[in-house]
Amino acid sequence: MDALEYSLITLLILCFTYCYFKNKWAKSSSVPTNWPLVGMLPGFVYNAHRIHAFFTDILLETNSNFEFRGPVFANMDMLFTSDPANIHHILSRNFSNYPKGPEFQEIFEILGNGIFNVDSELWEIHRRTTMSLMNHAKFQFLLQRNVWDVIENGLRPILDAFAEQGILFDLQDIFQRFTFDAISKLLLDHDPKSLSVNLPHVPCEKAFNDMVDALLYRHVLPESYWKLQKWLRIGKEKNLIRAWEAFDQFIYPAISHKQEKLMNNNINDFDLFTDYVEAYNQWTSGDHNTTTNLGSVQKFLRDTFLNLMFAGRDTTSTTLTWFFWLLSKNPLVEIKIREEIQQQLQLKEGENLKFFNIEDSRKLVYLHGALCEALRLFPPVSIEHKSPVEIDVLPSGHCVSPNMKILISFYTMGRMETLWGKDCLEFKPERWITDRGGIKHEPSYKFPAFLAGPRTCLGKEMAFIQMKMVAATIIYNYRMQAVEAQTISPTATVVIRMTNGLKVKLGKRVL
Secondary structure (H helix, E strand, O other): OOHHHHHHHHHHHHHHHHHHHOOOOOOOOOOOOOEOOOEOHHHHHHOHHHHHHHHHHHHHHOOOEEEEOOOOOOOOOEEEEOOHHHHHHHHHHOHHHOOOHHHHHHHOHHHOOOOOOOOHHHHHHHHHHHHHHHOOHHHHHHHHHHHHHHHHHHHHHHHHHHHHHOOOEEHHHHHHHHHHHHHHHHHHOOOOOOOOOOOOOOHHHHHHHHHHHHHHHHHHOOHHHHHHHHHHOOHHHHHHHHHHHHHHHHHHHHHHHHHHHHHOOOOOOOOHHHHHHHHHHHHHHOOOOOOOOOOOHHHHHHHHHHHHHHHHHHHHHHHHHHHHHHHHHOHHHHHHHHHHHHHHOOOOOOOOOOOOOHHHHOOOHHHHHHHHHHHHHOOOEOEEEEOOOOOEEOOOOOEEOOOOEEEEEHHHHOOOHHHHOOOOOOOOHHHHEOOOOOEOOOOOOOOOEOEOHHHOOOOHHHHHHHHHHHHHHHHHHEEEEEOOOOOOOEOOOOEOOEOOOOEEEEEEOOO
16 A cells, blocks of 8 residues: 555545544543544544644643554654653753654755754754854844844834824734844845835745644654645645745845855955855865765755744744733733833933843843743744654653654643642743842753753844844833734644734834
8 A cells, every 4th residue: 555545544534533523522631532543643633723732731631741642554653741851861861862863854854954954963063153153243243233223124114103003913923024034134134124114925934934834734644644735735735835935036046146245255254154155165075974965055055044044033023922912911011121121221211212232131131031931831942853763761761762753842841830830821020030130040951942952042042132122122112902802822833823913003102
């Protein structure tokens, strides 16, 4: 029986089971029923629209670990976990046994040979190059200048126009446009100007949403099923193909333009582009024990920049969106943040907030704590997928083999009383502040919003700098009111956006 027949049989069984048992499942337990032949997949399909809450319900009921049984012919057995000991073991202590691997790389094939997708020597080159750039003093200056340029020339004109006209708008869309323009300018020296008053449609900017929508389903559905969709160019795979085309049509011309500048020596003494070209030359000139083929330098740069744009656009915009929604539900927190901004940045009565530097941003401790709370409750990358190279026994006692997927739910971890106390569902920036008024550190295996271990996000500090600059600008200069009648829920995707966006109205604050 070939892959196509497997896929058709799977689809027929799913449809029949879903329709027949839709109203018959018991409500007393969150654990899905293990049906003959199809395993627990019907319960998964039934809850696909609320997948993060589904994982959380199960893991809270089963003490943070649950063995999911898939259809007998689909190789879909998985371990769901939110156990900090397991996470520390997988992402740190036994890191070498849990590489991305060929299955992960196939799921994320759109990212090519970028830093998120590769292992071993190539990953080390990516990481070393990126870390060196981000630690450079001129990078900090470039980041600061870049963020404020997009705020002053993109974000504020739009917010001023919306405030003056009393227009209802989607704040999530604004944040996505902001972070897309900012990361494009930083990496490619190209401003796509998606953050303009007329809110133009920029295919590459919207393609990131289509990409993350498809990738979660690739994680959890039978491989033959999503490959059939890809072959037929239907469903989410059709949108993923279009996203791939949009990325290439945006990034390759920007690379060519940068290469022309490089050939004409029209490049500053510090430039991200030239360092990645050197990384490519280092790899292609070396003798590596790998079959990885980077292709042309243009292909390598496309993969590199797409990975970094994905990180810079989606995670930051998602966090800011959830942060402002949480803020709308907790007005006392907003007042405290505004008071901190005025005091720490020494603003006079009646003075607008227009600019502060990176050092100033580190003084905003309460704002930092509030952003951490948003990251705790709504971590941008909500699920991590791992498989061991060799058989391993986790601290929880579960034995995992190379043909078994492990799905780590970071979303669940922020909702565990055992980690955060009985008030774990409350939005409390104070939990991140020490008795001396500093920022409280939590270990990454408890707070994995930026992952953990050797693959901890390199852009963590950059993300906080950018988020503080944007958040402080809006909080201090505007009054935001979220529409009360809207339904707020996380998307069933790897990066959890708001399903229907965040509808708000703005007014200029009287200073």
